[in-house]
Amino acid sequence: MHVLALAAGTKTGWWWAIILGFVVVLAVAALLSLLIAYVKTIDKRVAQIRDTLHEAAANTESTSLIAPVGDGVDAVLAEGLQHHLFLGRVLGKVKS
Secondary structure (H helix, E strand, O other), X not given: OOOOOOOHHHHXXXXXXXXHHHHHHHHHHHHHXXXXXXXXXXXXXXXXXXXXXXXHHHHHOOHXXXXXXXXXXXXXXHHHHHHHHHHHHHHOOOOO
């Protein structure tokens, strides 16, 4: 059987290369784990923003009714003022 004998310095160099490779693999795994965690957080917050925008759209879909309602309120107030003036004249509290 033929055994390959390496010099002590070469053997030590290979061990350092293996250890360094292992450290690099661990660092990459840690950084990828952080990246995955950040992407999940971003995804969750984007979903929250999307839901908020849908709620805002639902809240503002009836804005076309604001002007007609305002006109109706003005008409009711004008009618109420006419009644107030009429009753004030009848009761003698408002001068013509």
